Amino acid sequence: MAEAKTTCANCYEPMHGSYCYACGQKDIGTRLTIKVFISQMLEALTEVDSKFWRTLRELTLNPGRVALNYINGNRASYINPVKYLFVCFAIYFSLTVITGFHEIYVQEAVNEGEGSQVTQEEVNSIEVKEDNVQVQVSAEAIRDMLRNQLNLLVFMSIPLTAFFLRWQYFRAKHNYPEVLSFLCFIVGHSYFLSIFLVILMWLFDAYQKDIRTLLMLALFFFGARVFFKMGWIISFLGTIATLLLTVISVLVVGASLVLINLYIA
Incomplete structure (x- = not known):
């Protein structure tokens, strides 16, 4: 035996x-x-009480409480916020590439950044100037960056946004790692819920990138109320300020990536 x-x-x-x-x-x-x-x-x-399902369930019901529980020491019950962000973004990004929505996003983002377009008749009637060439090169560089380095843009802008939020909500007395954990949970869950949005948009052949932005703002609004302990009005104003800070972070990181690609590549 x-x-x-x-x-x-x-x-x-x-x-x-x-x-x-x-x-x-x-x-x-x-x-x-x-x-x-x-x-x-x-x-x-x-398993009902597994980390994965518990994290998904409670982030959907009360995202701010999950972040508070996590920073207060109840970490064994939840997925690490950075890991959660990476996994959800990877699935979301893969789906957008498969469905073709990623390329649509790239083109729309560049067109919005370029602003008003010159008509073909105007282009043919004037000589090509150096400034115009620089604008075209910049647009192409932005396309390449968004097409190939969107993951870097996302993951580099989040720590910068968290730095801004640390001082925006300094009265809550959360330190930088705690605010970063909260933001990773919020952004990660917005990507998780956006997975279903991508599937629906693909089924109905209708791409609307603004829906994901509204979804993330809603998650941040309800999460920030609990995490930073604020009222409804202050939370609403704070969410608008956070949107502006996020845009600034994305622009700073995006411009840095474009410049790196231009001068190093």
């Missing part, structure tokens, strides 16, 4: 029962079988 395993395969501590007292790993035997793999997958997906 084979001798029963007495040590944990993960941390090598003595086993007492089916779970290791030191690291919490379950004893599944010497080999990972199909049966064990499927049972663990179903357990992770269906």
